[in-house]
Amino acid sequence: MNKTIVALSTARGRAAIAVVRMSGEDAPDIAKKFFSPFPQQPNFLKVGTLKTRYFDEQAMCVYFAAPHSYTGENVVEFHCHGGAAVVQAVIETCLQNGAVPAQNGEFSKRAFINGKQNLSNAEGIIEMIDAETASAAKAGADLMENKLGKRVMALQDELLDIVSSCEAALDYPEEDLELPTVGTARERLVHIGRSLDEMISTATLGRVAKYGIDVAIVGKPNVGKSSLLNALLGTDRAIVSETQGTTRDTLSESVNYKDIRFNFVDTAGLRDSTDEIELEGIKRARKAADSADVVLHVTDDPSDRSVYPTVRPQIRIYNKCDLFDEQPCCVDSLVVSAKYGNVDIIKETLYQMFSANEIESSDLLITNERHLSCLNRAKEQIVGAIHACDATTLDIVSTQIREAWQILGEITGTNAQEDIIDRIYSKFCLGK
Ligand SMILES: Nc1nc2c(ncn2[C@@H]2O[C@H](COP(=O)(O)OP(=O)(O)OP(=O)(O)O)[C@@H](O)[C@H]2O)c(=O)[nH]1
Ligand SMILES: [Mg+2]
Structure with a gap:
């Protein structure tokens, strides 16, 4: 079982309110030990008393029941008075009652692991947080809404479809499927190549936005x-x-x-x-x-x-x-x-x-170097696959399409390695 983590989710410093967030199966049980009355229903803010070692804090509490929360786990948030001492005392109380301090980006990483977001969603959130202009925030919001993810997944779907027809032609040579298959595959690959080019070409404007x-x-x-x-x-x-x-x-x-x-x-x-x-x-x-x-x-x-x-x-x-x-x-x-x-x-x-x-008015802008590099690499494989079509070498076509599929998967994280995932989430601030 994952430990219940806790961190301040709002900015550090003097403020009217601060939000301290806990996530983990035990989060409500931990909260009940020092906050009363604990909200009986999820998703509703409840005013109550939060007993710390030093003072009683009048705060508001809301809990989100798994899986309907940001992380997909049970989440409890305390909306308390802002300022260093109050926040410190609230976090300390959570820790004393069984929570552990969260790492940078750990809430979002758990959301990824629980299927609540994919990698490009997460990168969109980082871009939103970092945005200093409305255009940068819009680019981040588009990513967060999974516009890129949806397009990439549609291309992956198409690639899988082509691969399966190639494999069928290879598996049943007696059916003489090879030539017609190569013809259609080529046409579809050219189309995919164009879609990739279109996305890649938005990177210049994406840089300007970001x-x-x-x-x-x-x-x-x-x-x-x-x-x-x-x-x-x-x-x-x-x-x-x-x-x-x-x-x-x-x-x-x-x-x-x-x-x-x-x-x-x-x-x-x-x-x-x-x-x-x-x-x-x-x-x-x-x-x-x-x-x-x-x-x-x-x-x-x-x-x-x-x-x-x-x-x-x-x-x-x-x-x-x-x-x-x-x-x-x-x-x-x-x-x-x-x-x-x-x-x-x-x-x-x-x-x-x-x-x-x-x-x-742009529908989607590529603002992230990692995404751009994946799109370029996928494009190379598609170009290779088109050449292989011309040489009627279906097995090579199939291998290159698979490769392109894998590379595109890195964008959404369907096959991202552990170190890419760790690197992305470590860019988050604490509490996110
Ligand atoms: N009349 C007039 N004078 C200007 C204008 N722009 C700048 N100046 C004057 O030109 C002089 C030089 O201005 P700076 O902005 O320091 O020039 P600079 O190109 O940065 O100079 P360096 O840093 O020495 O390379 C100053 O006396 C300014 O007041 C303008 O549009 N009209
Ligand atoms: Mg000067």
């Missing part, structure tokens, strides 16, 4: 990069001065725009220098540009048509337009005044550039 867009601000000294950062953030974050070479180190700061996170990096001005510190700053600036999703190449010269040397997409920003006699007009450029104007046009352009508006 992590946001990394934007490096680069250019010569004094063109107004730091002023631009401040204007984009709406705060006085970076030091601005008319002295060239003010910014030495890279400076990263994020801001949300229309539910997308923009991660801006202000950098040192690019110029020839013999100053060791400045050279290091310039090196860091180039590194930031090389790893950004997009580069804002800032200039304050309206006749400047130069391009920043990078493989990353870039937008030229003509800054200080309040000083220009003539407005530069150049495709892929934006004209702004960081000091006097509104720079939202930059955020809006980036937003459109990354199709962030499609996140809200």
